[in-house]
Amino acid sequence: MAMKMVVPFFLFPILRLHFLLLHDHSPLIGNPEGTTCYHFVIIACHTRVQRNVNLEKLRTGYLFPEISMHELQHIRKYPDAKLINLGIGDTTKPIPEIISVSMAEYARALSTVEGYRGYGAEQGNKALRKAIAETFYKNVQVKDSEVFVSDGSQCDIARLQLLLGSNVTVAVQDPSFPAYIDTSVIMGQAGDFEEKSGKFGNIEYMKCGPQNNFFPELAKTRRTDIIFFCSPNNPTGYAATRQQLEELVKFAKANGSIIIFDSAYAVYVTDDSPRSIFEIPGAKEVAIEVSSFSKFAGFTGVRLGWTVVPEELCFSNGFPVINDFNRIVCTCFNGASNIAQAGGLACLSSEGFMAVCSVVDYYRENAKILLKTLKSLGLKVYGGENAPYVWAQFPGSKSWDVFDDILEKAHVITVPGSGFGPGGEEFMRISAFGHRETILEASKRLKGLFS
Numbered sequence: 164m165a166m167k168m169v170v171p172f173f174l175f176p177i178l179r180l181h182f183l184l185l186h187d188h189s190p191l192i193g194n195p196e197g198t199t200c201y202h203f204v205i206i207a208c209h210t211r212v213q214r215n216v217n218l219e220k221l222r223t224g225y226l227f228p229e230i231s232m233h234e235l236q237h238i239r240k241y242p243d244a245k246l247i248n249l250g251i252g253d254t255t256k257p258i259p260e261i262i263s264v265s266m267a268e269y270a271r272a273l274s275t276v277e278g279y280r281g282y283g284a285e286q287g288n289k290a291l292r293k294a295i296a297e298t299f300y301k302n303v304q305v306k307d308s309e310v311f312v313s314d315g316s317q318c319d320i321a322r323l324q325l326l327l328g329s330n331v332t333v334a335v336q337d338p339s340f341p342a343y344i345d346t347s348v349i350m351g352q353a354g355d356f357e358e359k360s361g362k363f364g365n366i367e368y369m370k371c372g373p374q375n376n377f378f379p380e381l382a383k384t385r386r387t388d389i390i391f392f393c394s395p396n397n398p399t400g401y402a403a404t405r406q407q408l409e410e411l412v413k414f415a416k417a418n419g420s421i422i423i424f425d426s427a428y429a430v431y432v433t434d435d436s437p438r439s440i441f442e443i444p445g446a447k448e449v450a451i452e453v454s455s456f457s458k459f460a461g462f463t464g465v466r467l468g469w470t471v472v473p474e475e476l477c478f479s480n481g482f483p484v485i486n487d488f489n490r491i492v493c494t495c496f497n498g499a500s501n502i503a504q505a506g507g508l509a510c511l512s513s514e515g516f517m518a519v520c521s522v523v524d525y526y527r528e529n530a531k532i533l534l535k536t537l538k539s540l541g542l543k544v545y546g547g548e549n550a551p552y553v554w555a556q557f558p559g560s561k562s563w564d565v566f567d568d569i570l571e572k573a574h575v576i577t578v579p580g581s582g583f584g585p586g587g588e589e590f591m592r593i594s595a596f597g598h599r600e601t602i603l604e605a606s607k608r609l610k611g612l613f614s
């Protein structure tokens with residue numbers, strides 16, 4: 164609770180008032196246009212509840228809202244510029260009709276006595292769990308009962324953190340998708356942020372760049388309880404090879420660690436890189452996999468994902484991890500929307516699957532165009548072949564400076580690599596999730612800027 168008021172400074176401690184820096188799109192100070200600038204406001208505290216110290220540690224905002232702020236400032240500065248957003252990895256193509264119709268029909272039936280459904284199974288609709296197991300894990304014997312349907316993989320990452328608690332140690336690829344580190348910090352697994360290194364204490368940052376073929380030097384990696392690993396990777400676009408993932412599983416086994424493998428971009432793999440960690444023999448004893456319909460079927464707004472917890476995976480005392488995950492899901496989630504699950508089932512029908520794969524092909528083609536453009540400019544560019552992201556290197560530059568330059572001169576939003584960790588400095592992530600004409604226009608502008 165807070166309010167706008169004018170109060171003499173000397174009364175601040177008595178009235179428990181504080182200065183707070185706010186963006187003016189905060190509802191607190193009323194800003195219907197949603198434009199951005201900063202204000203100091205005085206906050207009158209009405210509670211004695213301390214802020215969660217772990218959230219205080221996060222310091223800056225989550226990366227993508229931060230980018231949106233830059234976007235709003237740019238629009239204010241150049242209201243007539245035709246801004247192109249290749250920043251946040253959000254899908255743009257419509258969901259194929261066969262899928263949206265199945266969701267619409269399900270929703271309509273909810274208004275009938277016969278079609279009405281209330282709570283479903285917390286773990287997800289049986290038919291959908293089966294379809295996920297059969298579609299994505301056909302040759303690796305994942306059981307339907309090991310698949311937990313969710314409202315998206317980011318939510319499952321947070322729920323897995325809840326399962327693990329604050330006492331585990333964590334390793335992440337550097338750079339990596341911000342949710343792994345941020346949820347670790349929120350859970351209290353991390354130490355303080357160290358300004359100099361740009362890292363949180365107590366988190367093992369596994370540097371992944373062109374110098375090590377985007378795979379961590381495991382011999383130099385400290386043992387941790389948990390290893391977050393994303394392949395194909397966001398942001399680098401790199402898909403780990405079978406041999407690399409075999410090494411990773413061997414490393415986890417030797418250390419008694421659990422890998423949380425994020426396969427949100429698995430459908431973008433075009434070569435023989437594994438699409439699931441469970442393609443690696445022995446992985447079921449050391450790995451959990453989170454995945455999503457978001458980038459596979461344009462469900463970023465519909466919200467649907469899943470997590471596979473193998474029965475073989477146990478804690479140090481022999482207790483099955485799947486039992487605890489089931490408990491978390493039942494207590495903290497209660498199941499994915501039944502309308503979204505109807506859409507998920509339609510995606511996995513043969514016709515639906517073909518339809519979503521053609522959208523994936525479209526984004527792949529976009530990535531090829533961006534890759535070709537940036538390569539033609541003599542830049543060192545990675546990713547883009549097994550993922551909808553292109554990872555461009557600007558040696559010697561600060562990535563926020565490159566971001567500002569591209570935005571200012573080409574009116575194109577990208578993502579500065581350093582937003583994904585210190586290992587992303589000098590790099591920019593460019594998303595291929597746009598419409599073709601936007602990708603072509605952005606390519607033209609980037610050519611104009613860098614040639």
Ligand SMILES: Cc1ncc(COP(=O)(O)O)c(C=O)c1O
Pocket residue numbers: 252314315316317318340393397425427454455456457463467468
């Ligand atoms: C690697 C990775 N994992 C998870 C997510 C979140 O996906 P969802 O929409 O299923 O929460 C994203 C989204 O961009 C991602 O890049």
